Amino acid sequence: MIADNVKVNVFGKISDRLYSAQITSGSVTSRSAYVISHKPVTEYFEGVVVAVAEFDGLDGERPIVSQFGEVFYEPELRQVLSRLKNIKLKSIVCLYEKSCGAVIFYKSRQNTKILLVKNSNGRYWSFPKGHIEEGENEHQTAIREIKEETGLDVVIENDFREISEYCPFGKIRKRVVFFLAQAFTDNVTIQEEEIDSYIWVDLQQARKMCSYDNDLRIIDKAETAIHLLRN
16 A cells, blocks of 8 residues: 555645545545655645554554655654544554664774674664654764764764665655764663664775665765864
8 A cells, every 4th residue: 555656536625734535546546545755735636645554443454645746754753643633643664764874983092993783673784873753853863873872972073965766665665864973982782772882993894894875975974074074
């Protein structure tokens, strides 16, 4: 259902950006749905299922449809759906996911190293990151997730913002925004529920340990930025 193209019949406006509707064609024909859009909607239009939600008091899943070209992440979807009267959101799976994190570097007298982590459910080394939450900007998410996952307080450097986009499973489309952040200690305390292990390595070793092209590209960008900071 998620990511499916559908036609909808809009019944009425519930609140700002939120409408009640019924799907009239597609894989879930005749299913009641909600439409979320930043743009005005017509009575009939074609769109895409950007989320599937369950609500207390309603049977089955409800598709959340938006117009083509619109991107909605979970915090905004939750905020808009909270306007439903006497209906409480129980769970939601979103087409678009957004996380923020950072390439963390630590400079000692001997060298400069960056921090790699391996998630508890992952097989690959990468950088600390986590989902953006309602009311946060990208910097705030990165700083919070780094603190939660590693125990480190960091300072984010200006003029570094790299985006990694991929589909980790199924149809879900994930965007990760990475910053460059300096730590002033290499004393890491991992969040065991999220992180399986960590390691401080130099940039060359990081290239050998990271598997994804996006991560390798970000390491190259970080190396250039760190070099400029030294000068």
